[in-house]
Amino acid sequence: MTELSLRLAVSLAQILTEMGIVMVTVATMTYFERKVLGWMQDRMGPMEVGPYGILQPVADGIKLFFKEDIVPAGANKAMFALAPMLTMVVSMIGFAVIPFGPNMTMDIFGLTIKPFVVADINIGILYILAIASIGAYGIILGGWASNSKYSLLGGLRAAAQVISYELNVGLAIVGVLLLAGSLSLVEITEAQAWHWFIWGARPDGFFPIHTQIFAFVVFIISAVAETNRIPFDLPEAESELVAGFFTEYSGMRFAFFVSAEYASMTLVSCVAASLFLGGWNAPYPGTIFEYVGLEQLAWVEHIAWFASKVYFFLFLFIWIRATLPRLRYDQLMRFGWKVMLPIALANIIITAITVYFFPRG
Amino acid sequence: MIEQVFFFYFACVIAAASVLVVAAHNPIYSALALLIMFFHVAGLFVTLHAEFLAAVQIIVYAGAILVLYLFVVMLLNLRHDDRYHRQWPMAAAVGVTLVIEAVILTAMKGWATPVVATGTETTVEGTSNAGTIGDVLYSTYLFPFEVASLILLVAMIGAIILAKKDLGEPTES
Numbered sequence: 001m002t003e004l005s006l007r008l009a010v011s012l013a014q015i016l017t018e019m020g021i022v023m024v025t026v027a028t029m030t031y032f033e034r035k036v037l038g039w040m041q042d043r044m045g046p047m048e049v050g051p052y053g054i055l056q057p058v059a060d061g062i063k064l065f066f067k068e069d070i071v072p073a074g075a076n077k078a079m080f081a082l083a084p085m086l087t088m089v090v091s092m093i094g095f096a097v098i099p100f101g102p103n104m105t106m107d108i109f110g111l112t113i114k115p116f117v118v119a120d121i122n123i124g125i126l127y128i129l130a131i132a133s134i135g136a137y138g139i140i141l142g143g144w145a146s147n148s149k150y151s152l153l154g155g156l157r158a159a160a161q162v163i164s165y166e167l168n169v170g171l172a173i174v175g176v177l178l179l180a181g182s183l184s185l186v187e188i189t190e191a192q193a194w195h196w197f198i199w200g201a202r203p204d205g206f207f208p209i210h211t212q213i214f215a216f217v218v219f220i221i222s223a224v225a226e227t228n229r230i231p232f233d234l235p236e237a238e239s240e241l242v243a244g245f246f247t248e249y250s251g252m253r254f255a256f257f258v259s260a261e262y263a264s265m266t267l268v269s270c271v272a273a274s275l276f277l278g279g280w281n282a283p284y285p286g287t288i289f290e291y292v293g294l295e296q297l298a299w300v301e302h303i304a305w306f307a308s309k310v311y312f313f314l315f316l317f318i319w320i321r322a323t324l325p326r327l328r329y330d331q332l333m334r335f336g337w338k339v340m341l342p343i344a345l346a347n348i349i350i351t352a353i354t355v356y357f358f359p360r361g
Numbered sequence: 362m363i364e365q366v367f368f369f370y371f372a373c374v375i376a377a378a379s380v381l382v383v384a385a386h387n388p389i390y391s392a393l394a395l396l397i398m399f400f401h402v403a404g405l406f407v408t409l410h411a412e413f414l415a416a417v418q419i420i421v422y423a424g425a426i427l428v429l430y431l432f433v434v435m436l437l438n439l440r441h442d443d444r445y446h447r448q449w450p451m452a453a454a455v456g457v458t459l460v461i462e463a464v465i466l467t468a469m470k471g472w473a474t475p476v477v478a479t480g481t482e483t484t485v486e487g488t489s490n491a492g493t494i495g496d497v498l499y500s501t502y503l504f505p506f507e508v509a510s511l512i513l514l515v516a517m518i519g520a521i522i523l524a525k526k527d528l529g530e531p532t533e534s
Contacts, residue, residue: 004363079389121412122412122490122491123412123413123415123416123490123491126413126416126417126420126491127416129416129420129424130416130419130420130423130424132424133419133420133423133424133425133428134419134423134424136424136428137396137428137431140428140431140432140435141393143435144389144435152435155435156432156435156436159428159431159432160432162428163425163428163429166424166425170420183413183491
């Protein structure tokens with residue numbers, strides 16, 4: 001029993017560390033997004049709180065924390081309270097299977113643990129898909145429980161959109177799964193070495209016929225749609241639905257919805273980095289630390305690569321937001337079903353054929 | 362020991378949530394009880410070391426089908442309807458019969474201790490959970506698998522024809 005409790009304690013410590021990192025990333029993202037958007041639109045962005053407005057997330061957090069918590073009359077109180085929590089929990093627990101660093105083991109108090117992944121389960125990527133599909137509930141319930149027509153419309157739009165684009169996410173990654181021969185994110189990342197799946201990785205080098213670049217594009221576009229970001233932010237389109245499903249939310253509940261959105265952006269960025277861009281692997285064999293004889297510090301470089309890939313995707317999200325106008329609802333559906341879906345299906349067929357004729361070494 | 366604790370937890374919640382699904386007056390609560398039930402069924406799969414099935418259970422049932430139910434319920438805005446009130450006598454008769462049957466069967470067989478997988482009997486050397494299912498699906502159960510996909514294809518085409526009522530007719534309006 002002591003081993004079990006020790007294991008629990010170690011896992012809990014890992015989870016807390018990871019949640020801390022994710023929350024810090026979310027806070028950074030709120031600042032980063034306003035700043036980058038500002039620069040792209042030739043503005044300064046937040047400048048008042050701290051040097052270059054760097055303390056703005058703290059000020060925002062304090063403000064939201066002390067705001068009055070308003071529950072609209074006629075709202076379903078239990079569901080109204082449940083929806084933001086559900087959204088937040090769902091966007092946080094997906095990180096459990098993300099490998100942040102190399103697949104090494106460590107001995108702590110006689111236990112063998114993997115320090116850079118909380119749970120290396122053999123169905124890692126399916127777990128992420130399952131979690132992502134649950135994310136729709138928070139939005140639908142929030143929209144319904146508010147007892148407001150804008151919220152309900154936003155919730156319904158979100159339901160239709162998430163179902164449509166989830167399918168494309170699921171189909172886009174099948175090519176990668178065929179190449180890696182595994183569902184575990186750790187094994188998928190390891191299978192890519194320094195030539196990534198986006199270029200068609202094989203143990204013996206690049207193999208352009210296996211390239212997953214089309215799947216990568218489908219995945220990124222569908223991921224933007226699934227996180228309800230511009231240009232796919234129909235569920236919260238402020239010009240038509242006020243704020244969509246969270247029109248009636250204020251204070252910390254509103255903060256929950258917003259941070260959940262940033263957390264799921266971070267999650268899909270992590271997944272995209274692991275699946276297509278080699279996760280913690282550098283774009284060259286091995287690591288620089290190994291060449292200069294510091295093998296025990298190689299993990300620092302791996303984590304730095306992972307973080308820079310994730311931040312590249314997060315920047316891409318903001319870049320798209322600053323560049324593209326919002327789609328109309330019928331355009332969104334037509335694009336999802338008639339453009340993305342056929343590309344994803346064709347990618348599966350072609351990858352399956354090439355993997356059959358040119359199996360990985 | 363700990364597996365049994367989890368088994369009874371999942372089993373009790375599944376039973377309670379299933380009752381709630383049919384007993385709740387608000388259709389939204391019914392759907393949410395069904396969601397809780399799906400999660401606990403997935404939990405049962407995990408205790409049986411069938412993680413792949415657990416994930417598929419969540420993705421397909423909770424993530425797609427139930428969202429669609431909720432979508433329809435909200436779109437129609439059903440509220441507190443008295444759906445089952447006229448069916449009470451019938452439901453009671455069927456329920457009592459089933460309970461008596463269950464009691465008789467249990468009395469005849471006696472209580473069997475629940476079998477909990479230890480993870481050794483199902484694991485095939487060298488292949489993963491999903492790999493094993495794929496192997497079986499494309500060898501032993503190839504025919505049922507293909508029949509199922511054919512039925513799904515027919516259902517899909519049927520849905521398209523039902524949705525496009527003017528298919529094959531000259532457009533009038």
